[in-house]
Amino acid sequence: MTEMQLNKPDLTALFKLFAEGFKTKEENGQIILPQQHGTGYIRAEHLPSGITVMVSDTVLKQELTVERKYLDEHFFILQFNEEFEDFENTNPKNKKSVDDFESVVKLSHTLVSESFIFPSNKRLRSVKFYFHKDQLYSLLGKAAVEKLLNQFFPAVIKNNMQMPIATEYRVMLDDLWSDKIAQPLKLNYIQNRVLLLLEKYICKLYEIKDLHVHKIKRSDDETLRLMKVESLLVKDFSVDPPKIKDLSRISAMSPTKLKSDFKQLYGFPIYQYFQKNRMLKAKSLLVLGKYTIKEVGIKVGYSNLSHFASAFKKEFGYLPSSIALKDGMLVYGS
């Protein structure tokens, strides 16, 4: 097990620690993990607004903990973490139970110390960013900032409230987690996606009337199992989605309970949720301009092009062919 200390609310500083710790060089704001430490990449940027962001997708051989002590500064950190079993390299001995699964959005503050854990032999995808309370004023009106700072954020932090990663975040996260960000306006591209993540998060807080009731406890086993179901649903669109029967077995819930609880947590029935995310995925592949419509269709599991086109039209109101290519447009769920 390795430990690191982060002494300031700056993720580009953490990025430098990683580069030193793994004895590797950064290139274009990215480090690739050397084989002896694991696989994957870590990126960080200092955005024009002053926000620092770290994007990573890693499987480490040894667990790594980063301790961030109490800091007398007013920064918040918002994290989107998704952990999977590293299916390719799982040692049957280390097989983790479903309880260890995590796919959450969480907010914390620099006044409270915290640790970031990069687990061993598990894949962790993460987007985290630090923002100062004053940076909120360049996003929101005064009244909204005060409401966030005085009511919403403290309630979230006090209750250690964690929310599942749902459709509204998925597309931005997918953009950030893509293999390579080759956009010409790279920093604005990253910043716009980070700010949209923050926007969706804030809108969510406004939607939830009572922040105290809505918390997910780590021990809330059922929610964790539903998150597992969600991640299985959106994992690979090129194959048929798992059947309710299978999902119900994996989550150890009855089909009826699974269906109604899923809808409650994610807002849509299981297969509608699957379909919505599948079409969003298709759309974000199309705007990359790298694939033909047929290739995209196949990637999201349609061998019949006209079925794909009509499903696409049903979701967005226009055909795949009307998407202008190569413009790096952000596609996000509404």
Add this chain to the structure above:
Amino acid sequence: MLEIDYSYTNYAELLHHFATTFKVKLKDNVLHLPEHIGTGYMKLIELPNGLQGIVSDYTANTDLRFNWLKINQDCFILRFDEANIPESIASENLQNIPDAGMQVRSAVFLASSRYDWIFICKKGTSVKGVNILFTKEWLEQFLKVENVGDIIRKYLNLRLTALNHEPMDVEYKRLLNEIVQVDGSADYETMIIQNRVMLLLERFFTRTYYKMSDMHFNVKLSNEVISRLASVERELIKDFSADPKSIPELAKMAAMSPSKLKNSFKEIYGLPVYQYFQKKRMHKAKAMLVSRKYSVREVGMEVGYSNLSNFAKAFKKSFDQLPSDLL
């Protein structure tokens, strides 16, 4: 037809001007159009990041003609307009509109404050639009963090004689609609508008960049002329150890007049002939130096400097460092 002349670099003042012209009062930065002008509104948005915009959603009840009068100050106006023109008008041929004028239609365009332009909205046309005003300094902030900032700036200098537009597709329309739909009742909604405005900018400049990187973007020159220029360019950078050919020689090669050569060369390659030559020359020198295979003297000779201190000076002018710093 109602004509409105204006040139305001502050949208709050502009909206006041419109209100005075239409003889109505502003209410909370919203201008509700009077019956004889149109049905709908224009609304001022002031974003926390320093941008100003006007969101409009109206149907014209009379012919409107907005004349931007050029000023000697650098500002840009990025307009996104989705227009619905009734059949009867769409087929009408608009005459007597100068080149820099356009009838409202669904388009995205970037205008510069240094040129006159006219915006015409015929009776019966419905317009949904977002106009964003930014200063040269704001744009500079926006672009300076990006690697491609220089290229886009070059494009703006090159192409932005008057208007720059592209068709509005579904994604532009969607963002536009999301902005128009925000009614401003909830206190977090400026964030929603601002994020979408920034997405509009990201998209517009990303596309500008792609157009630009196709190099022969949108120029009015024929392909034949472009290929003759390309041969001039090849000739120019073929060998830096000899003096470059003179403009008359190059003009003869390209079979065009010296002034036409100079103008069209600059349009395509973004720099005057000899500045371009010098830039390429210094880049070659730098490439040779960083390869660490040559001494400063050898590199200097190779790019045509027999006098080393002249070379060092020229190099420093281009890269702000001395050739020896790279060794």
